[in-house]
Amino acid sequence: MNRKEFIKTSVLAISGFYFLQSNLFQAAERRTNTIKEIVEAPIIIIGSGYGGAVSALRLCEAGKKVVLLEMGLNWEKAGIPFSNLLKPGKSSAWLKKKTIAPFMNIFSLTPFTGTLDRLDFDNINIWVGRGVGGGSLVNGGMAVTPKEDYFKEVFPNLDAERFYNHYFPLVREELKVNVIDEQFLKDCPYYKFTRVGEEEAHKAGFKTMRVPNVYDFKYMEKEFRNEVPRSALNTEVIYGNNHGKNSLDKTYLKKAMDTGNLEILDLHKVDHIKLNDDKSYTLNAQQIDTSGNVITDKVFHCKKLILSAGTMGTLQLLLRSNAVNNLPIHEKIGKNWGNNGNFMTGRNWVKPLSGGTGSKQSTIPVGGIDNWDDKEHPFFTEIAPLPMGMDVATALYLLINRVDKKGEVAYDKATQMLKLNWDESNTVNMRQNAKYFVRKMNKANGGTRSHFLFNNGFGADICYHPLGGCVLGEATNEFGKLRDHDHLYVLDGSLIPGTIGVNPFVTITAIAEYCIENLIKQNEFA
Numbered sequence: 001m002n003r004k005e006f007i008k009t010s011v012l013a014i015s016g017f018y019f020l021q022s023n024l025f026q027a028a029e030r031r032t033n034t035i036k037e038i039v040e041a042p043i044i045i046i047g048s049g050y051g052g053a054v055s056a057l058r059l060c061e062a063g064k065k066v067v068l069l070e071m072g073l074n075w076e077k078a079g080i081p082f083s084n085l086l087k088p089g090k091s092s093a094w095l096k097k098k099t100i101a102p103f104m105n106i107f108s109l110t111p112f113t114g115t116l117d118r119l120d121f122d123n124i125n126i127w128v129g130r131g132v133g134g135g136s137l138v139n140g141g142m143a144v145t146p147k148e149d150y151f152k153e154v155f156p157n158l159d160a161e162r163f164y165n166h167y168f169p170l171v172r173e174e175l176k177v178n179v180i181d182e183q184f185l186k187d188c189p190y191y192k193f194t195r196v197g198e199e200e201a202h203k204a205g206f207k208t209m210r211v212p213n214v215y216d217f218k219y220m221e222k223e224f225r226n227e228v229p230r231s232a233l234n235t236e237v238i239y240g241n242n243h244g245k246n247s248l249d250k251t252y253l254k255k256a257m258d259t260g261n262l263e264i265l266d267l268h269k270v271d272h273i274k275l276n277d278d279k280s281y282t283l284n285a286q287q288i289d290t291s292g293n294v295i296t297d298k299v300f301h302c303k304k305l306i307l308s309a310g311t312m313g314t315l316q317l318l319l320r321s322n323a324v325n326n327l328p329i330h331e332k333i334g335k336n337w338g339n340n341g342n343f344m345t346g347r348n349w350v351k352p353l354s355g356g357t358g359s360k361q362s363t364i365p366v367g368g369i370d371n372w373d374d375k376e377h378p379f380f381t382e383i384a385p386l387p388m389g390m391d392v393a394t395a396l397y398l399l400i401n402r403v404d405k406k407g408e409v410a411y412d413k414a415t416q417m418l419k420l421n422w423d424e425s426n427t428v429n430m431r432q433n434a435k436y437f438v439r440k441m442n443k444a445n446g447g448t449r450s451h452f453l454f455n456n457g458f459g460a461d462i463c464y465h466p467l468g469g470c471v472l473g474e475a476t477n478e479f480g481k482l483r484d485h486d487h488l489y490v491l492d493g494s495l496i497p498g499t500i501g502v503n504p505f506v507t508i509t510a511i512a513e514y515c516i517e518n519l520i521k522q523n524e525f526a
């Protein structure tokens with residue numbers, strides 16, 4: 001066997017995957033025990049959240065071989081259980097020494113590649129999911145279809161009828177969206193917070209709505225009867241759910257794996273991308289261990305590249321690659337960014353004499369207050385759980401508002417980090433709505449603005465829904481192909497221009513379905 005054959009055989013053995021043609025060599029300049037490995041693959045997807053999972057499934061179904069690179073851990077394969085809110089552990093944070101939940105970060109941690117990460121900017125903190133399944137591992141599972149009028153306003157060039165008749169029903173089916181049984185909701189002590197929230201909203205003159213979810217409510221009923229291990233009823237959610245939740249690893253990604261055409265490489269973080277003269281791409285990545293140490297420097301080479309690293313991840317990759325090695329980027333990249341109008345608030349002293357909002361709370365939200373049609377104060381809010389293991393007589397709300405003033409994302413070469421042009425002026429309408437809402441609720445029901453949870457009662461800096469910066473039809477063509485590129489695509493939350501009026505993953509999934517269907521039809525991956 002000559003050196004070339006040896007190299008090829010070693011990598012095929014390592015990857016165990018027949019369609020990777022790879023080269024492995026010991027880097028001459030051995031850097032802290034790392035070796036450099038070069039991997040060839042026809043199509044690479046970066047990121048295994050909603051956009052990445054949809055792209056992987058549809059390409060694999062079309063007979064394409066796909067390699068998916070995910071910086072987070074494959075939890076199912078690793079066999080490590082997720083932690084719950086009251087006993088944070090390995091899954092609780094991405095390589096941090098302390099917990100990073102929105103409140104009560106009193107727990108110390110040994111750094112581990114956990115599921116939840118927080119990106120801190122000057123005036124806003126953004127939470128994201130890490131791991132195979134992306135945000136679906138840590139989110140509350142609220143599967144909300146946007147209001148048709150608002151969808152049309154946000155995406156005037158899309159065929160709304162096709163979305164409401166085809167893509168939205170399709171993704172609800174694929175994501176296994178279901179609705180809680182009303183009788184269970186009425187009887188279950190773990191949903192007192194929702195019943196109180198709805199009663200109080202009605203008393204204050206607000207309209208409420210039932211919110212669908214990907215958590216299997218039949219499973220939850222069995223949890224309640226102690227027939228199966230508990231998850232939502234055992235404070236599991238933002239650090240992962242061990243049971244019950246249909247996260248992407250159980251839906252789209254599982255189906256894609258079953259085709260035999262997908263290989264997922266977890267703990268692989270892409271640092272930057274280069275456009276080659278022949279219009280192919282070279283990716284510089286690092287394989288890490290669960291403590292964050294670099295095991296191997298890797299170079300991937302592909303003809304077609306899909307960026308699905310989530311809004312902030314995709315922007316980081318594009319802007320950093322532009323700064324590091326002149327990856328061409330269109331002038332619209334980074335523009336039209338928004339927090340989906342996220343604005344948290346809460347109320348203390350909620351029904352303190354009648355058991356408050358309940359000492360036991362399910363982690364899965366099922367109630368919402370819909371004030372979207374109010375011209376002066378349009379908002380939607382989730383009646384959110386606050387499972388703290390005791391009754392804190394506190395109601396928590398995540399408001400979703402319009403984004404009147406968009407932000408902008410750029411790259412700071414000196415710090416090598418993203419910069420976000422976003423301050424109080426971007427959240428003026430959100431604060432006004434939150435004030436109006438809390439005042440009206442307190443007037444009708446008693447209670448105070450929640451100083452207990454937030455400075456001055458408002459969490460303007462809490463963002464779970466970063467959107468935009470790579471907007472469909474602006475930075476990309478009508479199907480997510482980046483302008484100025486022939487083989488580079490973006491399929492994730494960054495395609496949505498900063499706002500969608502409800503929790504976004506149903507829309508992200510539907511847009512991804514629409515884009516990949518059309519890209520495949522146009523023979524982009526032939």
Ligand code: FAE
Binds near residue numbers: 052071130141505
């Ligand atoms: P996302 O799901 O973020 O996936 C991106 C993936 O790319 C992640 O797994 C990253 O680890 C990976 N990645 C990033 N950079 C790299 C890199 N350089 N190399 C390799 N891999 C990389 O993207 N939305 C709802 O609709 N309903 C909810 O109830 C809800 N609750 C939420 C609760 C929390 C605590 C959080 C944080 C979010 C919540 N969201 C909710 C938002 C939702 O999860 C989010 O919009 C989607 O997950 C975004 O999907 P993407 O496909 O854009």
